[in-house]
Amino acid sequence: MTKTYTQSKNILPTVALVGRVNVGKSTLFNRLIEEQKAIISDIPGTTRTNNEGLITWRGELFRLIDTGGLTFTDDVPFEEEILEQSKAAMKQAHVILFVTDAQTGVLPQEYELAKHLRRIEKKPVILIANKADSKKHERNLTEQSWYKLGLGEPFALSAANGRNTGDLLDIITDLTKEMRAHIQPPAEVKDSFAVALIGKPNVGKSSLFNKLIGEEKVIVSNIEHTTREPHDTDVLYQAEASEETPPYKITFIDTAGIRRKARVGSRLERESIHKSIDSVTKSDIILFVVDGTTPISTQDMQLGGLLERHAKSVLVLLNKWDLAEEKEDSKRNEIIAMMRQYFPHLSFAPILLVSGKTGYSVHKIFPELIHAWQARHIKIPVKALEAFLKAATATHAPSRGKGTRHPKLMGIRQIGIAPPVFEVFVKYRTSVHRSYLNYLENRLREQFDFYGVPIIIKLTKMKR
DSSP states (O other): OOOOEEEOOOOSOEEEEEOBTTSSHHHHHHHHHTSOOSOOOSSTTOOOSOEEEEEEETTEEEEEEEOOOBOSSSSSTTHHHHHHHHHHHHHHOSEEEEEEETTTOOOHHHHHHHHHHHHSOOOOEEEEEEOOOSHHHHHGGGSHHHHTTSSOSOEEOBTTTTBTHHHHHHHHHHHTHHHHTTOOOOOOOSEEEEEEEEOSTTSSHHHHHHHHHTSOOSOOOSSTTOOOSOEEEEEEEOOSSOTTSOOEEEEEEEOOOOOOGGGOOSHHHHHHHHHHHHHHHHOSEEEEEEETTSOOOHHHHHHHHHHHHTTOEEEEEEEOGGGOSOOSHHHHHHHHHHHHHHOGGGTTSOEEEOOTTTOTTGGGHHHHHHHHHHHHTOOOOHHHHHHHHHHHHHHSOOOBOSSSSOOOEEEEEEEETTTTEEEEEEETTOOBOHHHHHHHHHHHHHHHTOTTOOOEEEEEEEOO
């Protein structure tokens, strides 16, 4: 099978932040991208997977990579994985910002990291002395230890209050001037949309994310709450056979696992969950990941309700299908029917059986996403809706809600897309039973292919 999706190539000048733990890399990252994207915490190892964002400065655009803090010990979980992520960021970068703490001074970890920097191909490295909140802290930077790193004079700044960050961006702009002169314009895309992977902890979201983007980009572990911050990557998907047709740009977002408030202990996890829910709000389509090896839990069902309330297009992914004992079609159909019972409020969402570990059926997710995206933007002409309502009421007359008068539907119109919203006009002093609205919703979905998207129907009473 020919692969029809690939990670979007980076065409922007790239800047990487590297350094030991707790020197303020994530604070600087947020300051430079002017967004609170990275979680800030005093806990060593808060950032694990590389975080990415965009810097806009004086009309120029840059890509910024925040890396996890290094200790070169086993004190922080995933030290080896974080080091590999840092090496990958340094390899991609055109400019490296080696971030240190002006108040603490140079520690042995800085000398160790400087060795790694000297092993990679020659590229500009700026030694950043962060937390230089005052002239007093700047005076400490004349000590010989800073120059022993072999990276030149330290650049003093304060990520917390923004001191000297503008001057730093001026330097980066100058260093990348030649590269920017040769940048090609981005490839044309047919459409672009965001897709978030949502689920409770340890359902395999990160494994699926890596398979979808075609790279082991985020850390995968059986330890709960390995992923702490949303991580996004653009993928280009060629939906049609002809290469002359522009691809779709899909931004996949890996998120931290969401669990019940009663089980959330730390502030760090609470903030991670908040960012995961925020990703739901900002995304167009949700991949709702469920562990296929464990019974459906109350938390799974609560998450399903959350997605319904946000009116997002949803695909339900039953993950870890490679571990299922029985894989016959009868068993597959039985499991899908069971899932429908657990998630009646997501009756519109297709269910796919996949494996993030082996990649089983992951390629099938892409055409499903395109189908759901297109369905989310369907706009039905007025005449087609009038004919629809006439046929629907002829087949099944409106059922009465509260009250004694039989309802009469006067008309219907579409008043919104993404998600589709319809306004149904009802005769004054009559009401329609909820079950009849469900009937109309199902008929709309069947006739106009509203695939994987919730339909909202609003009632308006009118005198006539």
